[in-house]
Amino acid sequence: MGPLVPEVIGNELNFIVALFIGIAFGFILEQAGFSTSKKLVGLFYGYDFTVLRVFFTAGITAMIGVIALGHWGLLDISLVYINPTFLWSALAGGFIMGLGFVIGGFCPGTSVCAAAIGKIDAMIFVAGSFLGVMLFAEGYPLFEKLYLSESWGNVRVFESLGMSQSLFAFLLVLVAVGAFWATTFIEKKVNGSFNPEFKPVRIYYGLTAVAVIAALLMFALPDRKQKLLDMVNSGEYSGTENVKMMTPDELAFRIMDDDKNIQIFDFRSKKDFDSLSLPKSRNYTLENLFEKDADKFLSLKNKKNIFIADDEQNAGKAAVLAVKLGFTDIYLLQGGLDRFKKDIIYFKNPGNAVTQREKDEYRFRTKASVVIPEMISVYKEKQKSAGENKPKRIVGGC
Amino acid sequence: MNEKKFMNPYLAGFFLGLILLATIYITGRGLGASGAVKSVYTAAVESILPGYTANALYYQEYSKEHPGNPLKNWLVFEVIGVVIGAFISGLVSNRLKFKLEHSPKSTAKIRIAGALIGGFLFGFGAQLGRGCTSGAALSGMAVxxxxxxxxxxxxxxxxxxxxxxxxxxxx
Incomplete structure (x- = not known):
């Protein structure tokens, strides 16, 4: 599951990846004609809309790709860098950049690309951008307040607008297609004739159809996660036959034995988890099962994955969801953590054992009720010093 | 030999979109450009005035976000790649030449001043706005x-x- 960094591709190799991505990026920018300021500013005077065509096509291609990869469980969007929103600095910075665009004729990426093929004006633009960074860096105390005000966090636009991701993606594709059509006519008006390359010929009807179909498909895609969550929350599901059970005694034995082949996933609230949790257990929510952390651990071979919650029913939801997501070797703790506490952690020998089996069982539980709480507190101390070990969102941006 | 024609913009956009998608899938982050200018600038100031950067607020925040050598930065490597890629493209399309491009109605001097001021504004704006057309607008649209x-x-x-x-x- 992506992102491949840092597990599959290490942080060192990532720099080499950056170099190759840059080569492809620079090559395409130059091939598209972004190495000349005349073509870039054409957008603002109506004589050449190349920038809009390239930019919008690239944006919606990547957007549809990100949504599709997320839908198929190939990309964990919770780890991907989402540019944080700081309302006022985004607006002010954007307007200043817009002014710089019409005066300078480049943006930073295109100026580097144009400088590389020998455009002297682009080299001067790059030098100017160093001075701009210098002003910001040296004057930072002056701008800090504006820079940090109205912070909304890593929000996504469809959340801000209160609509579904699919609807927003669909509307954005429609806007793009509409803009592609309209700008062809603006170009005609400004230049006196259609750009021969963009006469509304059959191939563009075809492209429009492809874009609209891709946009419509957006409605089919992202519902999977919500549908699965709705299904397990409603309680109307099947698939429990693929979930095995584990008794509290077996789990206690495996914990005391320091069994390396068990993985415990705890689906209680963070608060309950923090106050008492089994050694080496991981605190999960149902949503976490869709993410990379779950993919990493639940895909491991020859492990017994034990799902626990206060009772069997809540852990059962998570177990069914995991089965639906294609994970195997899922076990439920019989009676949940409530029974585990009663039978093991707080076990009091009632002293009424009759059969040998009962005697053995009580003897084991008495021992476990001493050892396991000890292991819990030892592990808790160790965790405190080790800190949180769930993967974090990648830091990106400019 | 004549310069070759530019690529069809929809095709170029589609390829650019795939490059961006691959970048997000592999690295979990988008493309960028202006961030590299910031890293190079920070590295330059750190080497010229090492005592100064330790105290100024901006550099403290920067090193908190990007520990280690500021030049060992993803965007710096990416932008080196952009230079190489654009050069290769210019080479295969016969567009490599030193040239100061300006409108026939304008002069070289005005173009130089415009490029310098424009670059200055873009450099400043991209810092304030946390990214430029690549890092904020394009990559922001993708996610x-x-x-x-x-x-x-x-x-x-x-x-x-x-x-x-x-x-x-x-x-």
């Missing part, structure tokens, strides 16, 4: 970031707003 799309709207909205006043530079 549907609210901030990225606001910045994009402001860049293009601002450019249209100011375009009229600078039309003599271009048309």
């Amino acid at each position: 549907l970031s609210t901030g990225g799309l606001i910045t994009m709207a402001a860049i293009f909205g601002g450019a249209y707003l100011f375009a009229y006043f600078f039309r003599k530079l271009w048309i």
